[in-house]
Amino acid sequence: MTEKTIPTNFIRQIIDKDLAAGKNNKKVVTRFPPEPNGYLHIGHAKSICLNFGIAQDYNGTCNLRFDDTNPSKEDIEFVDAIKWDVQWLGFDWNELHYASDYFQNLYDFAVDLIKEDKAYVDDLSAHDIREYRGTLKEPGKNSPYRERTVEENLDLFERMKNGEFEDGSKVLRAKIDMASPNINLRDPTIYRIRKGVDHHQTGTSWSVYPMYDYTHCISDALEGITHSLCTLEFEDHRPLYDWFLDQLDVPCHPQQIEFSRLNLEYTVMSKRKLTELVTQKHVDGWDDPRMPTIAGLRRRGFTPASLREFIQRVGVTKSDNIVEMGVLEDCIRTDLNENAPRRMAVLRPLKVTITNYPEDKVEQLDSSNHPQNEAMGKRKLPFSNTLYIDQNDFAEEPPKKFKRLIPGGEVRLRNAYVIRCDEIIKDASGNIIELKCSFDENTLGKNPEGRKVKGVIHWVSAAQAIQANVCLYDRLFSDPNPDGNKEGKDYHDFINPESLIKLEACYVESNLDSVKPGETFQFEREGYFCLDAHSSSDKPVFNRTVTLRDTWAKITKK
RNA sequence: UGGGGUGUCGCCAAGCGGUAAGGCACUGGAUUUUGAUUCCAGCAUACCCAGGUUCGAAUCCUGGCACCCCAGCCA
Numbered sequence: 001m002t003e004k005t006i007p008t009n010f011i012r013q014i015i016d017k018d019l020a021a022g023k024n025n026k027k028v029v030t031r032f033p034p035e036p037n038g039y040l041h042i043g044h045a046k047s048i049c050l051n052f053g054i055a056q057d058y059n060g061t062c063n064l065r066f067d068d069t070n071p072s073k074e075d076i077e078f079v080d081a082i083k084w085d086v087q088w089l090g091f092d093w094n095e096l097h098y099a100s101d102y103f104q105n106l107y108d109f110a111v112d113l114i115k116e117d118k119a120y121v122d123d124l125s126a127h128d129i130r131e132y133r134g135t136l137k138e139p140g141k142n143s144p145y146r147e148r149t150v151e152e153n154l155d156l157f158e159r160m161k162n163g164e165f166e167d168g169s170k171v172l173r174a175k176i177d178m179a180s181p182n183i184n185l186r187d188p189t190i191y192r193i194r195k196g197v198d199h200h201q202t203g204t205s206w207s208v209y210p211m212y213d214y215t216h217c218i219s220d221a222l223e224g225i226t227h228s229l230c231t232l233e234f235e236d237h238r239p240l241y242d243w244f245l246d247q248l249d250v251p252c253h254p255q256q257i258e259f260s261r262l263n264l265e266y267t268v269m270s271k272r273k274l275t276e277l278v279t280q281k282h283v284d285g286w287d288d289p290r291m292p293t294i295a296g297l298r299r300r301g302f303t304p305a306s307l308r309e310f311i312q313r314v315g316v317t318k319s320d321n322i323v324e325m326g327v328l329e330d331c332i333r334t335d336l337n338e339n340a341p342r343r344m345a346v347l348r349p350l351k352v353t354i355t356n357y358p359e360d361k362v363e364q365l366d367s368s369n370h371p372q373n374e375a376m377g378k379r380k381l382p383f384s385n386t387l388y389i390d391q392n393d394f395a396e397e398p399p400k401k402f403k404r405l406i407p408g409g410e411v412r413l414r415n416a417y418v419i420r421c422d423e424i425i426k427d428a429s430g431n432i433i434e435l436k437c438s439f440d441e442n443t444l445g446k447n448p449e450g451r452k453v454k455g456v457i458h459w460v461s462a463a464q465a466i467q468a469n470v471c472l473y474d475r476l477f478s479d480p481n482p483d484g485n486k487e488g489k490d491y492h493d494f495i496n497p498e499s500l501i502k503l504e505a506c507y508v509e510s511n512l513d514s515v516k517p518g519e520t521f522q523f524e525r526e527g528y529f530c531l532d533a534h535s536s537s538d539k540p541v542f543n544r545t546v547t548l549r550d551t552w553a554k555i556t557k558k
Numbered sequence: 559u560g561g562g563g564u565g566u567c568g569c570c571a572a573g574c575g576g577u578a579a580g581g582c583a584c585u586g587g588a589u590u591u592u593g594a595u596u597c598c599a600g601c602a603u604a605c606c607c608a609g610g611u612u613c614g615a616a617u618c619c620u621g622g623c624a625c626c627c628c629a630g631c632c633a
Contacts, residue, residue: 008572035633070632126631133629137560140629171631181561183629192631212633236562236628258563260626265569271633313581315571317564320626324569327582337595344592372595403593412591447591456591524592552593 006057009316011050011257015058015227024226024252028060031225032086032093033216035067036078036200038271039286039293040085042307042328043262049311050259051229052091061094063223068100069215071199079200081286085294090304095223099215100201102222106210107161109218109248110172110191114153118247119190120146121156122173129171132178133186139179140186146175160193163207167193174214176243184240190214217241221250228256232318262314263322266475267292268483268491282495283476287533289543290476290499300473301520301530301545306335322481329546336520336528336545341369341376344414344458345508345523345542347470349388351434351462354419357385362461365444367415379511383416386462388507393457394435396424399556403455405435410448411455414524418443418453458524465507469541470529472501508542520545 019026030051034044055062064086068074086093113119122145124132134140148156157172159165172191180186188211195207217240220228228241235258245253263269268277269292277283277291286293289300297307310331314323363383370376393404393411405411410420423436440448447453476499482491512521520530527547535541 013574033633037633067633073632129631130629135560136629139560168631183561186629189631194631209631211631216633232563233627234633238562260564313570315581317571319564319571321570324582327570330582333594342592371590371592401593414591416591418591443591445591453591455593458592522592522594525594526592548592548594550593555593 007053007312007315010318011227011229011259011316012054012057014255014257015054018226018255019058027224027226028055028058029062029224029226030055030060030229031063031065031220031223033065033067033099033219034082035070035073036075036082037070037073038078038275039081039295041269041271041274041291041293042264042297042310043269043292044085045089045294045307046262046311046314046316047229047231048086048089048091049308050316052086052093054227054229055094060226062091063095063097063225064093065097065099065219065223066201067212067216067219068098068199068201069209069212071194071197071209074200076200081295088298088304089294089307097219097223098201099210099219100199102215102219103202103206103210105222106215106218107208109250110157110210110214111154112249113174113190113247114157114172115150116247117150118175119153119172120148120175121153121160122146122171122187122189123169126168129189133183134178136183142178143173143187146187157191157208160191160208161206163195165193167195169193172208174240174244176240182236182239184213184237185243188213188240213237213240214244217244217254217256218248218250220254221245221248221252224252225254226252228254230256230258231261232258234258258318259316260318260320262311263320263481263483264292264328265322265325265480266477266482268477270483273483273491277476289471289532290473298518299533300543301336301518301528302332303335303339303520306332309335325475332528332546333549336522338373340520340522340528342367342371342524343509343512343521344381344460345468345470345506345512345526345529346388346390346458346460346465347503347506347523347526348391349505349507350391350394350432352387352389352419352459353434353436354385354387354439355422355436356438359385361385362463365416381415382461382464382510384461384463387413387459388462388465389413389435389457389459391432394421394432396432401555404457405455410440410451410453411457412443412453414456414458416444416459417441418448456525458526460507460509462507464510466510466512467539468506468508468512469539470503470506470544471532471541472503472544474499474501506542508540512540515540522548 032051052062171189173187176185178186191208238256287295287299364380367381398406417439419437419439425434477494478496479494482494515531517533528545529542532541
């Protein structure tokens with residue numbers, strides 16, 4: 001799909017001004033800085049597209065940096081997954097970094113801070129630190145350890161690093177202002193002790209780990225980042241970001257700019273909640289096709305281009321938002337409508353016997369892979385006297401305006417003949433199990449004479465069709481905003497029990513015999529489907545990415 | 559008056575003092591061997607509210623209101 005229009009947003013306007021003013025040597029350097037503590041979701045895609053997109057459009061560069069300062073939550077599994085997701089989305093980083101690469105620099109800068117009496121070792125417990133911090137409306141008060149001498153702080157901090165103290169017994173704090181109206185400035189903790197935890201990059205070589213606020217600004221500065229883009233909840237941290245850089249002898253002072261997170265209707269976006277969905281088995285894993293993760297969307301059949309298009313349509317601002325699913329759905333439909341070859345698949349089979357078609361004959365009918373794009377070629381479709389159609393395409397007592405198959409009525413078999421239903425066969429309990437039909441041999445590739453046949457339905461030839469499982473997905477939650485705090489309820493209470501419907505007796509046309517995992521098709525009149533990444537070869541599993549637009553469904557609802 | 563933000567169509571979102579872009583959704587209608595696609599038409603006298611400045615205000619000023627974020631040794 002085409003992504004031609006270059007977006008405009010307030011961040012790009014800031015950059016335009018900076019460039020015009022000759023700031024940063026007229027360079028633009030950004031970074032995407034995930035913590036490897038989970039899989040990336042579509043909200044991260046916004047940050048990725050923003051950061052890498054700006055770098056591309058301004059002839060700048062963008063780094064991938066893992067913000068790995070909390071070893072107890074992180075795992076190498078996540079760093080590998082994140083790298084692949086970024087590349088899959090279509091981006092490549094200039095430099096790959098880990099915040100842990102800077103642990104020594106960070107430590108040295110902390111020593112500088114101590115030497116200038118701008119940081120101190122505090123023996124207060126976590127609980128007491130909280131007490132001393134004050135509240136949103138009342139100022140905090142100084143720790144009794146705040147006035148330790150530089151020498152003592154230097155000694156203590158070094159011994160913290162050397163592993164002489166237990167976890168939680170001491171922290172290093174920046175000495176700023178316990179009465180600041182901005183809580184982040186009330187002597188924030190910048191180092192804590194984590195002894196013996198195995199860090200995925202640095203092993204057990206460190207006993208102290210720097211905090212986010214302290215790490216992030218310095219990492220940005222060391223990499224020469226010009227514009228440090230992050231989400232709105234860090235607005236209050238910006239004064240702290242700037243404070244550290246002002247105190248320290250760093251190569252540059254990047255500009256932090258905040259934008260609003262992406263929220264999508266009928267799903268949740270926080271890593272904690274997504275992690276819970278996985279660990280509590282509400283879904284099959286991080287790549288469950290119902291998940292808003294990049295991995296889930298990929299397995300569902302979304303393309304990188306459709307996701308990039310979505311992010312572009314949604315824009316970048318500072319206002320809170322909840323985007324409707326319809327936007328995402330339109331993005332993938334637009335892409336797949338243009339690029340997915342057409343196939344036929346019968347999801348709820350109903351046997352049809354063509355009584356006037358020779359029993360042993362199999363015809364190979366020509367059908368195009370795309371009605372609007374001849375370049376996608378043609379395929380052969382076997383036709384015989386025994387077919388399957390979808391149960392929904394026959395009605396013994398049709399509703400008004402129904403234009404599919406009815407008793408005594410005619411319908412077009414897509415890419416084939418017009419048939420008429422002559423007889424309904426039912427089982428003992430009255431279920432329709434078969435239709436006896438007759439075909440009009442003069443209707444292949446042309447309309448019948450003297451009468452109009454409005455309906456067109458899809459089908460497969462029974463003998464050649466391939467058995468398949470099909471997974472139909474719906475929204476994971478029944479409420480558009482499962483996060484919104486509604487009297488005592490949380491997102492668990494809105495999990496949609498029908499978010500996955502497994503159909504296990506489906507037939508797909510024989511041309512679907514050598515499909516690669518992830519390959520996408522339009523099953524005509526049903527929707528877009530892809531072969532599941534975990535599909536086994538004996539019985540393929542197709543995931544429905546999205547339905548076709550369905551005005552008939554709208555009519556029947558009225 | 560704790561601090562920091564945000565308020566333009568159902569949902570996103572342009573707009574930056576010269577008279578409300580666009581997309582999605584929705585509603586009609588045309589073409590169609592997918593009730594798909596495509597096409598064509600419609601869809602904010604109005605920008606949270608109230609004052610004010612101005613020839614002119616969504617844009618500037620004043621005062622309200624609503625909503626979001628912040629009290630991790632998480633990021």
